[in-house]
Amino acid sequence: MARIESSSLPNGLPLHRVELPTRSTTILVAFDAGARTERPEENGMAHFLEHLVFKGGQKYDDYRKVNQTAETMGAVLNAYTSHDLVAFHITCRAEVAAEAIDLLTDFVGRPKIDAEELDRERGVVIQEIARSNDQPSVIAEHLIDRAAFGDHPLGRPVLGPEEHLRDTFTRDGILAFRRRQWVGSRGGAFIVGNVDHLPEDNELAELFGRFPSISANGGSEPAPPFAPTTLVEQRESAQSHLRMSYRPSIDPRAPAERAALAVYSTLLGGSMGSRLFDEIREQRGLAYSVYALDHSFADVPILQLSAGLESGKCVEAFTRMREIVDELRTEGPSEEEVERARAYAAGRRVLAFENTNAVARHAAQQTVVFGQDIDPDKAIEALDAVTYEQVVEVGRGISEQLSVACVGPHDQAEFS
The missing domain is CATH 3.30.830.10 (Metalloenzyme, LuxS/M16 peptidase-like)
Structure with a gap:
């Protein structure tokens, strides 16, 4: 049986500990900031922002430090963006859970969003979009979303169109999207697995306190009526x-x-x-x-x-x-x-x-x-x-x- 403890941090971010009899620990932070929350001109921004935060925070201030620190502790670091949400997660042996939390909360909670890295990463995501467009099965998934939901955000691809990456997304626009949607009250932090090696509560609150306290000022459109196409x-x-x-x-x-x-x-x-x-x-x-x-x-x-x-x-x-x-x-x-x-x-x-x-x-x-x-x-x-x-x-x-x-x-x- 899982043993669960939930609390709310001073910045409004809920913290959930799910204790399981394992030798590993997963730390995951998620926000209601997936593709569904994008405005039409922002389509693809949630996913692009997911890429950008991996370029470094304040302590681990470039992508090499982020990646090499995770590898040195033997941890698997990744993220995903869906229509529903954006999430960042690291899974590690339980003994290094404190170091894993320090790493994850640094580059996700206080990312640099460097302008030079932003321009470099545009090309990477454009290649990701091109690869998707070369796969008929992926095109079919994009088509069925559009057929089921039309021009509603649920009908748009999570990756967005290439022209948004090339011409539309600015650093100011990306930061504005983050301020609007990465809100503690519409997110959560999750520590799952072996919790024997976690920091004390005050240190946990300090680490997860790296996510800013922001008032909710965004949301998502209600799903549209079904119009089969x-x-x-x-x-x-x-x-x-x-x-x-x-x-x-x-x-x-x-x-x-x-x-x-x-x-x-x-x-x-x-x-x-x-x-x-x-x-x-x-x-x-x-x-x-x-x-x-x-x-x-x-x-x-x-x-x-x-x-x-x-x-x-x-x-x-x-x-x-x-x-x-x-x-x-x-x-x-x-x-x-x-x-x-x-x-x-x-x-x-x-x-x-x-x-x-x-x-x-x-x-x-x-x-x-x-x-x-x-x-x-x-x-x-x-x-x-x-x-x-x-x-x-x-x-x-x-x-x-x-x-x-x-x-x-x-x-x-x-x-x-």
Whole structure:
């Protein structure tokens, strides 16, 4: 069982300690400052800022000191930006947790954002965007976001467009975005794993106090109404990348309903025993990759089906995948399917939570996005508690309409 202690630091940043019986410790700091919080002209700024802080802070004042200090303590240092949030994390052996906190809070809490490094990093992120645009599967992900959410921030790519990196982003604009969105009350610090070697409380407060105390003056737009759209990027290729996006009718802020959606998406396409994998791949041989996944933003849930397949089989696969969702809506799953999917979803969560970084990421999502309980054991219990009736209800509530995105030698009429 995890032992959890939560407190609020003087700068408004919540601090959560999640004690687990491990030899490692993960320290993660997250803010409600993902791509969803960007204004149109800022698209890509949250991710670019994530890159820039790694160039150094006050104590570790260049990228070499940051990287080499982490390596010297045998730690793994990284970050991620999603539509939901931005997070920075370091995982280390427990004995060097104090040094890891010192490093992370220095360059993330008080970064230099050097103008020369900013210009140099533009080219790196432009290359990252170019690499993404060379991958049809990534293009399909961008298309389905736009098809599902239009010009809303949830419909824009996290990396943003190349022209923003080249022409728009200034140091002043980036600092203004940080002041607006990196707010303690809309973030959290998480220490997960072995907590036997942490500094005293007053030293912890001083280290995490490197994040400035800022009043909340930003936010994000509410999710738009569902307006199903089909988008196709035509490419003369032998392979196609298909994405289908539905809106479930669950309340995304209800943990039990999110758990039921997770079990539903598992039996639909989350395992080798799922309906999509069994029929689309094994029985019909229509796709080499086919799966379903669910995600809940703060105010809207999504169910996405994905396939990578031979172009000549794309429309047949699309038709049958849509029929499978319709069948689950009208006929429901079998009790055996639900039982197997529930066990698989919960077991997969148990295995994931053997990793302190996974627990820290879960805790950040829970508290920063939803403002809810971060206990990993309760997340597993929620999946174990899902009933057959709840999964049937989820299936009935999946929208009949859907957004579609495809990259390949097709046109929109094929997916009507």
